Amino acid sequence: MTAIIDVDRLSFSFGSGALVQPVLKDVTIAIRQGEIVLITGPSGSGKTTFLTIIGGLRQAFHGSVMVLDQQLINSNEQVKIKVRQQIGYIFQQHNLLKSLTALQNVSMTLEMGNTLTEQQRLERSAQMLTAVGLGDRLHYKPDQLSAGQRQRVSVARALVGQPKIVLADEPTASLDKQSGYEAVSILKQLAKESQTTILLVTHDYRILDVADRVVELEDGVIKNT
């Protein structure tokens, strides 16, 4: 199977001139469809930067980053938006819209495509929330949910659009052991059902066992594969 994410000699640095701060150095990695890859490493090792480049949120200039057959190096805004739309994103904080209910938050992902009717969108969002165990919390606003429940809503939001790739940036950082593990297990289970690729950045060693492969990043260099 061909790689769904193919990164070749990616280098990235912050700042310019004398203050230039290299973050990623010659990173090369290929991830196949359906694979669950964990990226670990100490703070400041460039994990999140790597993830934002893959997700089309940050522009990189050196090397090659092929995501879903799109070259993201020196890409324009349209290409990045197209890639983002095919990726589900789970953030460190839940990042839900606090004025919307769980159901409305999840269906925000579907409103973008505008291919479904309102009823279909709400049905699919409700199904997805039921799948993450929140079938009885559809009309709760984020304030009325626990941290673990909120993170599960954001898992539902990332998966409801049936993305090919899910990127997760320390999804368990703000959760206790049990709810963190629950959220990641649900993510893994749902992703395996639909052959979704998951790239998960974490330094939470409690969840290493969900991964097919663990990649360690240190000072912008991949240590072992």
Added chain:
Amino acid sequence: MIGWFYFPARLAWRQLVFDRTKLVAAICGVLFACVLVFMQLGFRDALYASAISAPLKLNGDLFLMHKQSEALWRPVTFKRSELMRTLGNPAVAEVYPLYLGLAPFKNIETRVKRTLMVYGFDPDSQIFSVETIRGQQAGLKLKDTVLFDEYSRPEFGPLRQLLDNGRNITEINDYKIAVIGLFKLGVSFAADGNIVTSELNFMRIFPKRNRSDIDLGIIKLYPDASIEQTQAELRLRLNEFVNVFTYEELMQYERNYWANMAPIGFIFGFGTVMGWVVGLVIVYQILFTDIANLRNEFATLKAIGYEQGYFIRVVFASAFFLAVLGFVPGCALSVGLYHLAESQIFMPMPMTLNKVTTVFVFILSMCAMAGFLAIRKLKAADPADMF
């Protein structure tokens, strides 16, 4: 595509109603601007309407006025013979002079003097299209008689009551006269009250005036004559120092005086613009802090694939909702304030559809402008910097 606007508008709406306190504050801001603009326009229109209330009631096809006359209330006189010359035109049926003067009127009860406008005219003519004047013209032929405008400010005294009690003798310009009846015309910014009287009585009230120097000439044409053509012919014939106005032109001339010559038009224009600016700043502040507070949410949406244009539409939809939500109560409140003002300044302040649309467009443009200024803040919502 309905979704193009519907989805961002729906999100904007949901975010607005989520924080009720902020929503109420924002609505109050728009409401304030709305009321401010309504009042400025209301006073201005009342001013213009009252300024032309007297010429509005004149019954003529063409009007002669000295070119140096800035407005009816401060006329420059010209020779009566100039008016009589127009009779040489075959289209002209009748001509009548009108004499105008400001004079102090003594309140019958308090004896306090206050200036009002005195109109002198030929009681045999029909130049005023006011029914109550027409019915009492015979009485004006008597010596030292006048009719008093019931719509004059109350400072002149309760004339109707006084007349019923038979107390009708007072002084105008220190000349003793008898008020023999009432009519309804309306006050203007130039004069707090009005009196009509005969030409002869006018000369008695103003001893320095004489009948050959007139303030306004009123020309009536034969029914089948063309007003424009006669106007053009008269312009060629008459002395160059007189203006020949049609009815509409006379109105326009009066209105222009108040709008441009007098500083009053500028004052109201300035007040209107200030209302716009104050509202703009309030709405801008609300939208700006909203974007700043929701930066994280916008960045999240951007990360999952929403385009910049979507957020711009969200901001403009918010601005639009604020405009509408502030305008509706603002308009209702202004109707009430118009009634209050009418009872205080004795000038008509009608809430017309025209005014409602004007102010709505005004408020809409204000909110749109605030939106334009606020969307620059959207750049701060960059997902790469947030995560």
